[in-house]
Amino acid sequence: MIHMLIRHKVADFAKWKPVYDAHASARQSAGLKELHLLRNTENPNEVILLFSAEDAEKARAFAASDDLRQAMQKAGVSDKPDVYFLE
DSSP: OEEEEEEEEBSOHHHHHHHHHHTHHHHHHTTEEEEEEEEOSSOTTEEEEEEEESOHHHHHHHHTOHHHHHHHHHHTBOSOOEEEEEO
């Protein structure tokens, strides 16, 4: 098993969260399980997500997908996400 860590800033966490929640089935289909959803205490619009992943290739394909890019755009992600694959 591997982990995928994502860090990005959002325009407004309250608007981002419902879009993120609505995208849960896509994450599940990619074999991702949310372990932590964290916010920076100094900037609550900076979000850090940690997922476990059953399949590294499926997780990488999800991270690079147009579907995810469109969901992030709709949710108001305001910078280029940092994505790390960890073991």
